[in-house]
Amino acid sequence: MIQRYERQLRFPQFGETGQRQLMALHVMIVGVGALGSHVAEMLARMGIGKLTIIDMDIVELSNLHRQTLYNEQDAEQVLPKVVALEGHLQRINSSVTVESYDCELTTTNIEGILQDTNPHVVIDGMDHFRIRYLINEACHKHQIPWIYGAAVGSKGTVYGIDFQGPCLKCLLNTIPDTAESCAVNGVLPTVVTQVASLEVSELVRYAAGVGFSGKLLTVDTFKLNHQGINVTTLRDHNCPVCKNQQYELLNKPMQQRIEALCGNTYLFRFEASAFKNAQYLPGQFIKANPFAKIFSYDHVQCTLFQDGRMNVYGLSDDNEAQQLYSQFEKSIK
Numbered sequence: 456m457i458q459r460y461e462r463q464l465r466f467p468q469f470g471e472t473g474q475r476q477l478m479a480l481h482v483m484i485v486g487v488g489a490l491g492s493h494v495a496e497m498l499a500r501m502g503i504g505k506l507t508i509i510d511m512d513i514v515e516l517s518n519l520h521r522q523t524l525y526n527e528q529d530a531e532q533v534l535p536k537v538v539a540l541e542g543h544l545q546r547i548n549s550s551v552t553v554e555s556y557d558c559e560l561t562t563t564n565i566e567g568i569l570q571d572t573n574p575h576v577v578i579d580g581m582d583h584f585r586i587r588y589l590i591n592e593a594c595h596k597h598q599i600p601w602i603y604g605a606a607v608g609s610k611g612t613v614y615g616i617d618f619q620g621p622c623l624k625c626l627l628n629t630i631p632d633t634a635e636s637c638a639v640n641g642v643l644p645t646v647v648t649q650v651a652s653l654e655v656s657e658l659v660r661y662a663a664g665v666g667f668s669g670k671l672l673t674v675d676t677f678k679l680n681h682q683g684i685n686v687t688t689l690r691d692h693n694c695p696v697c698k699n700q701q702y703e704l705l706n707k708p709m710q711q712r713i714e715a716l717c718g719n720t721y722l723f724r725f726e727a728s729a730f731k732n733a734q735y736l737p738g739q740f741i742k743a744n745p746f747a748k749i750f751s752y753d754h755v756q757c758t759l760f761q762d763g764r765m766n767v768y769g770l771s772d773d774n775e776a777q778q779l780y781s782q783f784e785k786s787i788k
């Protein structure tokens with residue numbers, strides 16, 4: 456069985472020991488959009504032992520330019536990303552165990568999921584910034600190494616955090632570029648694959664027993680610049696997370712009803728009953744399955760999920776989002 460990995464076994468610093476350790480590893484990937492699906496594919500092909508994948512979205516046509524494992528059929532069937540991805544991964548490597556969570560990762564469920572699944576390493580595949588500070592807190596509290604990765608525009612950042620060095624909170628002021636919103640800057644597929652590859656590279660080092668690189672890695676796939684900053688001097692000696700174990704986000708459960716996402720997209724949060732009351736919403740239903748309902752209204756398109764979340768595409772600003780939210784809320788009450 457191990458022979459299918461012969462080419463990577465021949466790399467001496469990895470070798471059969473690295474392979475066997477990789478085959479015993481359990482990695483949790485949070486977010487399986489562009490970054491996370493590439494990471495999942497590479498790890499499945501390389502023979503990871505187990506993957507736990509978490510995501511709350513369905514596959515859409517606009518994902519396919521950069522999320523290469525998904526296809527038009529997945530979008531046509533309105534499949535949740537974790538459902539589509541699990542099928543693709545099993546066809547790539549049937550010896551990998553895949554466990555999936557079709558849900559939003561929040562302050563209230565993150566610790567329970569980490570405790571239930573107990574992964575060796577967590578890999579970041581998220582596309583918005585705040586959630587990463589939540590992951591940073593939860594992983595520090597439960598002492599789980601994690602690999603931060605972000606891609607916006609042509610710029611990417613990767614940092615493997617094992618809690619020997621500074622945590623993400625310590626580096627808050629050092630990583631401004633990829634903290635920008637991809638709503639403004641878009642994202643090039645080339646930076647996505649590079650960031651995913653660097654995240655997996657950190658995991659390969661971990662599996663091989665040499666540990667994370669201890670570098671904050673940055674790439675710009677338009678300027679074609681690469682940089683690795685040694686992080687040892689960047690530790691915040693008063694860091695609330697890794698010095699004082701103050702987990703502010705974990706202890707303050709909070710969800711906004713309206714949140715701006717990538718592109719002209721907003722996330723609305725309604726009660727879970729919105730899914731069964733969807734017929735009272737204004738607009739034209741286009742597609743529906745047990746996971747999601749898609750409808751159009753005026754110039755926007757909406758996807759309503761079974762837990763009451765709704766992605767709304769084509770909104771121009773916060774005011775318009777607020778007005779539409781109020782209108783929808785009234786109609787499903």
Ligand SMILES: [Zn+2]
Pocket residue numbers: 621622623624625626691694695696697698
């Ligand atoms: Zn810290």
